[in-house]
Amino acid sequence: MKVNDIIVPKDGFKLKACGDRYFQICEPTEITVITDIGVLNVKIRPGFFTNFRSGGFFVDWFIDPIGDRIHQAIWIVHDCCYTPCINKSRSHAIDRKTSDDLLLAMLLFAKESRFKAWTIWSSVRMFGSSAYEDDDALTDENYKRLEINHTLRRIE
Numbered sequence: 054m055k056v057n058d059i060i061v062p063k064d065g066f067k068l069k070a071c072g073d074r075y076f077q078i079c080e081p082t083e084i085t086v087i088t089d090i091g092v093l094n095v096k097i098r099p100g101f102f103t104n105f106r107s108g109g110f111f112v113d114w115f116i117d118p119i120g121d122r123i124h125q126a127i128w129i130v131h132d133c134c135y136t137p138c139i140n141k142s143r144s145h146a147i148d149r150k151t152s153d154d155l156l157l158a159m160l161l162f163a164k165e166s167r168f169k170a171w172t173i174w175s176s177v178r179m180f181g182s183s184a185y186e187d188d189d190a191l192t193d194e195n196y197k198r199l200e201i202n203h204t205l206r207r208i209e
Contacts, residue, residue, distance in 0.1 A: 056162035060085040061126040091204035098198040127159040146201035
């Protein structure tokens with residue numbers, strides 16, 4: 054998969070810090086990712102929580118936990134892909150492998166080195182299954198604030 058463009062709000066994301074590395078999106082937000090296998094459109098209503106890049110403070114030296122506007126969009130899109138959607142009858146809009154492969158492609162689009170992008174991708178592949186599969190109180194709130202539509206073809 055190759056990302057051709059990531060369209061983000063021109064004024065950036067309006068956020069409220071909530072502690073413990075969590076932020077809440079404060080305004081309706083739309084992110085579009087254009088790839089060579091289709092388009093992903095994410096619409097987020099105010100109140101959606103994100104921690105941007107997961108992994109805790111011990112990987113902050115490797116990659117910024119928040120980053121610039123494009124990196125923020127990357128982390129938010131991946132969080133959204135891991136969240137069931139209200140418009141998908143509370144199921145995931147995209148399977149986990151495609152979600153993770155999209156993360157890798159977005160990181161490469163953002164000019165991360167292949168080594169760094171692959172390291173992040175492989176960490177998510179190894180340790181991300183519980184985040185994708187297990188719902189918690191945050192998921193119960195986030196799914197109400199999320200709509201994902203896409204034409205991405207499944208990656209085998």
